[in-house]
Amino acid sequence: MAESKSGLRKPVFTKIEQLRPGTSGHTLTVKVVSSKMVLQKGRPDGPQVRQMRIAECLVGDETGMIIFTARNDQVDLMKEGSTVVLRNAKIDMFKGSMRLAVDKWGRVEVTEPASFSVKEDSNLSLVEYELVNVVEE
Secondary structure (H helix, E strand, C coil), X not given: CCCCCCCCCCCCXXXXXXXXXXXXXXXXXXXXXXXXXXXXXXXXXXXXXXXXEEEEEEXXXXXXXXXXXXXXXXXXXXXXXXXXXXXXXEEEEECCEEEEECCCCCEEEXXXXXXXXXXXXXXXXHCECCCCXXXXX
8 A cells, every 4th residue: 555645734825916817826925014903893603702703914925905804703813014825825816806704724824024125006906807707609
């Protein structure tokens, strides 16, 4: 029998300029430029009241910027000026523009400050995409 190697794959880091609509599985190192709470509500869910929090955070690297949608515990990690690693991030489409998000299959972790400076003149969330159905004949 062939011996299978079940070691972890080394993550392939993506740059923001390489992100495309409808893609997922990205690992990025980004700096948090700004963070703004857009939704905060408590909902009675069983014995304890659970908080539902969503923040829109502008994150970027040396190739560009994009809006990252942080949910619940992720909001606390997205402090302005901190550097975070987003693992298994995906691109969500919101009103025709790209948003970066990490669901329950991914991870957001704070890391040591990065040496790059954010390229602020290239915001991918400002680019509007239109859904076009292609019919092959």
